[in-house]
Amino acid sequence: MIRTLYGRLAVVLMAVFITIGALMILASQKMIETQRLIELATDLIIGTVAFSLVAALIVFRLLTVRLRVLSEAIEAFRAGGFSTPVRLARDGRADDEIQKLSTAFEEMSERIVTQLAQLSQVDQQRRELLANVSHDLRTPLASMQGYLEMLLLKAEEMTPEDRNRYLQVATRHCERLGKLVQDLFDLTKLEAREVQPRLESFPLSELAQDVVQKFALAANKRGLALLATSGPGCPPVSADIGMIERVLENLIENAMRYTPAGGEISVDVQAAGERVELTVRDTGQGIDTSQVQGVFDRYYRVERTESDNGSNVGLGLAISRRIVQLHGGEIRVRSALGKGTAFTIDLARG
Ligand SMILES: Nc1ncnc2c1ncn2[C@@H]1O[C@H](COP(=O)(O)OP(=O)(O)OP(=O)(O)O)[C@@H](O)[C@H]1O
Numbered sequence: 001m002i003r004t005l006y007g008r009l010a011v012v013l014m015a016v017f018i019t020i021g022a023l024m025i026l027a028s029q030k031m032i033e034t035q036r037l038i039e040l041a042t043d044l045i046i047g048t049v050a051f052s053l054v055a056a057l058i059v060f061r062l063l064t065v066r067l068r069v070l071s072e073a074i075e076a077f078r079a080g081g082f083s084t085p086v087r088l089a090r091d092g093r094a095d096d097e098i099q100k101l102s103t104a105f106e107e108m109s110e111r112i113v114t115q116l117a118q119l120s121q122v123d124q125q126r127r128e129l130l131a132n133v134s135h136d137l138r139t140p141l142a143s144m145q146g147y148l149e150m151l152l153l154k155a156e157e158m159t160p161e162d163r164n165r166y167l168q169v170a171t172r173h174c175e176r177l178g179k180l181v182q183d184l185f186d187l188t189k190l191e192a193r194e195v196q197p198r199l200e201s202f203p204l205s206e207l208a209q210d211v212v213q214k215f216a217l218a219a220n221k222r223g224l225a226l227l228a229t230s231g232p233g234c235p236p237v238s239a240d241i242g243m244i245e246r247v248l249e250n251l252i253e254n255a256m257r258y259t260p261a262g263g264e265i266s267v268d269v270q271a272a273g274e275r276v277e278l279t280v281r282d283t284g285q286g287i288d289t290s291q292v293q294g295v296f297d298r299y300y301r302v303e304r305t306e307s308d309n310g311s312n313v314g315l316g317l318a319i320s321r322r323i324v325q326l327h328g329g330e331i332r333v334r335s336a337l338g339k340g341t342a343f344t345i346d347l348a349r350g
């Protein structure tokens with residue numbers, strides 16, 4: 001079975017030459033009769049020309065029909081705004097240059113469509129980010145300006161306590177602004193993959209113990225029980241210790257913020273096949289089923305609670321998810337309203 005165009009052309013030409021050869025042999029047998037020879041030579045020339053013409057036409061048609069289909073597909077792809085990848089009908093038997101060109105073009109069009117979709121998604125995210133950032137910056141800035149102007153105008157008439165209170169509020173807004181800008185900066189860098197985790201092998205259960213220790217006092221003050229547990233023979237993980245500490249801090253902070261006094265928060269580390277899983281579980285207010293998946297989105301915040309002092313901006317879980325993804329893991333949440341929430345991350349064994 002001849003598959004390439006060159007091969008097919010060669011077969012056609014060979015057929016032409018074999019025919020010419022056969023006719024020549026016939027002619028040589030009749031050499032004696034000169035008149036017959038002239039007639040035969042004329043027939044031979046006419047036959048050869050006609051045969052070559054038909055053969056050339058067949059080859060030419062074979063080539064152009066499929067090339068025309070390809071060029072029409074390219075034109076349709078362009079006219080359609082590069083939105084749908086090209087799909088060409090496949091001739092199962094053909095495996096020639098045109099078939100290869102068609103396959104290459106199909107692959108190229110698919111890549112163009114995906115990359116254009118990615119670009120427009122990034123563009124959309126950028127626009128949303130800009131709108132969110134300007135909104136989030138405006139609120140604390142306006143409050144800060146209000147309090148500071150009041151201080152400037154009425155400082156003389158104010159009692160030292162009032163002045164202090166005004167200054168404290170302005171400082172709180174200033175801190176919120178600082179945190180927002182820093183978190184945004186970090187998230188943007190994480191999303192652009194400008195920072196990569198510096199992997200090292202360390203025991204996750206020890207890190208969990210350390211972070212729990214750091215929050216012990218604050219948990220105690222709020223009347224919460226905070227404890228770290230781990231399964232027997234838990235293997236170390238391979239991860240960026242600083243980044244994972246940040247994830248843990250955010251998960252524990254959240255659990256503490258949304259769990260009323262008397263509640264319990266546990267940080268548990270367990271081996272799970274080739275991975276190691278860490279779960280932060282609380283007995284707090286929980287998250288409504290309709291909202292639970294949204295918590296990983298930037299700026300997503302379930303409605304404010306009394307324990308919410310306005311300093312959190314809703315970027316913590318977006319940053320945490322990005323960090324876990326950069327480690328090749330995932331972050332999952334399970335929650336029951338009024339019962340509690342559990343966030344689980346998984347990391348590779350170290
Ligand atoms: N353990 C939890 N229990 C109940 N709700 C939670 C819990 N963890 C997160 N949430 C909800 O998910 C939202 C998003 O959390 P995230 O950590 O991203 O932001 P934040 O804590 O509000 O702000 P930030 O972490 O940026 O200071 C929270 O505002 C809260 O509504």
Ligand SMILES: [Mg+2]
Pocket residue numbers: 250253254312316317
């Ligand atoms: Mg948080």
